[in-house]
Amino acid sequence: MGAVRQTRTGGVSDSIEFDEPLSKHASLRIGGPASAWAEPGDLPALKQLVEWADERSMPWYVVGLGSNVLFPDEGIEGLVMKLAGDLASIELSERRDEALVEVGAGVVNAHLVRHLLNEGWVGAEFLSLIPGTFGGAVAMNAGTKEASLREILQSVTLLRTDAAQPRVETVSAEEIGLAYRHSELPGDTLVVSGTIRVERGDGSAARERMKMDRERREETQPYRLPSVGSTFANPETGYAGELIDRAGLKGAKVGGAKISDHHANFFINDDDATAEDFLRLMARARHAVRQMEGVELRPEVRFVGFDGMERLRRLEAKLAGEDSDA
Numbered sequence: 635m636g637a638v639r640q641t642r643t644g645g646v647s648d649s650i651e652f653d654e655p656l657s658k659h660a661s662l663r664i665g666g667p668a669s670a671w672a673e674p675g676d677l678p679a680l681k682q683l684v685e686w687a688d689e690r691s692m693p694w695y696v697v698g699l700g701s702n703v704l705f706p707d708e709g710i711e712g713l714v715m716k717l718a719g720d721l722a723s724i725e726l727s728e729r730r731d732e733a734l735v736e737v738g739a740g741v742v743n744a745h746l747v748r749h750l751l752n753e754g755w756v757g758a759e760f761l762s763l764i765p766g767t768f769g770g771a772v773a774m775n776a777g778t779k780e781a782s783l784r785e786i787l788q789s790v791t792l793l794r795t796d797a798a799q800p801r802v803e804t805v806s807a808e809e810i811g812l813a814y815r816h817s818e819l820p821g822d823t824l825v826v827s828g829t830i831r832v833e834r835g836d837g838s839a840a841r842e843r844m845k846m847d848r849e850r851r852e853e854t855q856p857y858r859l860p861s862v863g864s865t866f867a868n869p870e871t872g873y874a875g876e877l878i879d880r881a882g883l884k885g886a887k888v889g890g891a892k893i894s895d896h897h898a899n900f901f902i903n904d905d906d907a908t909a910e911d912f913l914r915l916m917a918r919a920r921h922a923v924r925q926m927e928g929v930e931l932r933p934e935v936r937f938v939g940f941d942g943m944e945r946l947r948r949l950e951a952k953l954a955g956e957d958s959d960a
């Protein structure tokens with residue numbers, strides 16, 4: 635953990651940790667230090683932290699479990715936050731055979747599903763094998779082949795920071811433009827909570843299906859190795875993993891980053907990989923698939939605290955230059 639210092643300046647009463655290694659907060663185990671890290675436990679603390687950062691002209695970011703992020707090796711000059719406490723709570727309102735559930739953005743997906751099944755509510759099980767928090771699931775419209783969050787999300791409560799004072803606003807799910815692994819949350823906004831709709835159902839049958847899904851995943855994906863799951867979104871026609879495999883890149887390595895032998899869309903931190911290794915491997919895959927298949931792979935991984943797309947394009951231009959020299 636980074637150096638801990640209590641700060642009272644700017645009215646922030648939560649503890650802020652300085653120089654916190656971001657590698658601890660990413661499933662890839664990659665990332666330099668954040669100059670400030672905080673885990674606000676309620677809305678007033680969250681607002682104060684955003685104001686604290688704004689007063690210092692510091693950019694701020696919010697992450698969940700870091701299951702889909704690449705942080706830069708050089709770290710982030712800014713405040714990185716993870717929502718906790720009351721911002722990670724679940725509240726159910728029952729109406730006969732259905733319930734509306736208000737889910738804090740910091741709630742871990744697997745805990746949400748377990749809680750709902752214990753109370754006899756089904757419909758959110760697809761989230762159980764998606765590592766991360768509810769806020770991350772909203773931002774990514776997380777999902778599987780069976781369903782995505784868009785199908786059950788009713789409304790979202792946001793913290794908007796585009797005015798002088800941060801303000802809370804609840805909008806309908808349609809207003810945040812959820813599409814395949816994509817949302818249109820403005821950059822000055824973070825998700826505080828969301829409401830989903832679930833139904834009364836057979837919890838034990840749902841648990842049995844989840845068990846089978848887990849077994850299938852463990853057979854077809856390197857589910858327990860450090861990765862972000864799918865590195866690229868699937869293009870409209872076909873699967874990113876198949877295209878990367880056809881380009882002959884299964885098992886390819888750059889530094890400590892490796893394309894899984896098991897599933898070519900899973901890029902693994904195999905041996906102390908850096909963000910640079912990971913980006914160079916991504917650039918190699920995008921370049922090869924573009925050359926061989928004419929398909930542009932869209933990164934599903936989110937670059938937090940740096941312009942990863944720009945870095946990728948520069949690396950790809952270099953690869954294209956090497957091709958024309960050869």
Ligand SMILES: Cc1cc2nc3c(=O)[nH]c(=O)nc-3n(C[C@H](O)[C@H](O)[C@H](O)COP(=O)(O)OP(=O)(O)OC[C@H]3O[C@@H](n4cnc5c(N)ncnc54)[C@H](O)[C@@H]3O)c2cc1C
Nearest residue numbers: 697698699700701702766767769770773776777825862863
């Ligand atoms: C082994 C493995 C398997 C995976 N399988 C799947 C899968 O089947 N389907 C799938 O969709 N994904 C999958 N993923 C990717 C990942 O689990 C999802 O994208 C997940 O929703 C990320 O949630 P998170 O809380 O970890 O978000 P993070 O990775 O921490 O953040 C992701 C993005 O969301 C933003 N964000 C996080 N919280 C908030 C908030 N409160 N408000 C606004 N923005 C926020 C972050 O800034 C970042 O841009 C997998 C990942 C792994 C490691």
